[in-house]
Amino acid sequence: MSIGQYSYEEYLSVVRSFHGYTAPGLAAGGFMVDLALSRMPDGVLFEAVCETRNCLPDAVQLLTPCTVGNGRLKIINLGRFALSLYDKHSGEGVRVYVDAQKVRAWPEVEAWLFKLKPKREQDCQLLLEQIRQAGPELYGIETVLVQPQLLGKRRRGAIGCCNLCGEPYPIDDGAICRACAGKTPYLVPGAEHFERPFDGPALDxxxxxxxxxxxxxxxxxxxxxxxxxxxxxxxxxxxxxxxxxxxxxxx
Ligand SMILES: [Zn+2]
Ligand SMILES: [Zn+2]
Incomplete structure (x- = not known):
């Protein structure tokens, strides 16, 4: 049973170095990406959508040229363990998802996926082994046509400097950047950030x-x-x- 250019064991070791540990979601994700790739016609420039943030995006990044950074992988968090690869221009593609019925035949996979037992009671080795043995059998595949707004060139507007933090940002966002507009993930001690001491002359x-x-x-x-x-x-x-x-x- 192989995944892309790797044997299952090789793939798990690549996963370990990229993801930090051999997450079962990435083991499963490997087969899912492999399955999707096998259905894409040769020579098609494709992009990817992951329907979950968990694990699956890393499988796409390890096994395809699509990454979050190059814009060819979008994560649209629908909470489903599924992904699609599609022709960047026509939007035609394939979607691979977990087939709940087929999972029932693999008790350790079922227990993991449906969280039927606490993590510490999981048999990690058995789980990875069942994912390997089942191979592509746990998943369903269907053809899809991706919504047109996800296709084509992404337009990038003009860049200016934020009136508050001074950093470059897309001026389509308004007079100040989204961080200064309250979307910052960081705690701002007091209002210090917004009242940066002005060391110029007093102005009227x-x-x-x-x-x-x-x-x-x-x-x-x-x-x-x-x-x-x-x-x-x-x-x-x-x-x-x-x-x-x-x-x-x-x-
Ligand atoms: Zn649904
Ligand atoms: Zn700013």
Whole structure:
């Protein structure tokens, strides 16, 4: 019984070094990926979906060119121990899942999958052996057509620097990055992160009409649509002139 280019034992040792231990889910996952691969036509550029976060994504990453990092493996957590490989362009592919009926014939696999006994009572060796003996028999396979929004090129928008943390982020996310918008996984002691001491000069906001002769904080560009685009002030010194007259009072 082999998995990809490996014998079962070789595969388990690769699993151990990549995943940390010989997880039964990865042993099963190896057969599942192998089964899916065997049904993909040669030369097709394919991508993968895993329907669980547990173990299975690592089997896909070990045995196919699809990884989370290269964008060819998506994890859509549906809680089912299943995966699909599909043609990146047409979306046609195969889905491999655990066949609950077939699992019943393998008591240690059944006990593991349905959590019928506490982990410490599991016979790990027997479990891995039953997964090996059963081979591809524990799984069902079906053809699938993947939803069109998962296909094709992923567009990447412009990148800017977050107004709060200063790190590069996709500006489609808004004026600040998602972390600063509250999605950070880290505990922020107090509000320290958001009140970074500002070591520049003390600044005041002033109405535009009161700024003549003063120096602006940053360069400004004046755009007259279809006519011109350029620096609005020389050396940032605010001058009475074109801009003031053309700008509404409350600016
Ligand atoms: Zn269901
Ligand atoms: Zn930020």
């Amino acid at each position: 906001a002033a109405p535009l009409r009161d700024t003549v002769g003063k120096t602006a904080l940053h360069d400004m560009t004046m755009i007259v649509p279809g006519k011109s685009k350029g620096a609005a002030f020389v050396n940032r010194v605010m001058k009475k002139g074109s801009l003031l007259e053309e700008t509404p009072e409350n600016c």
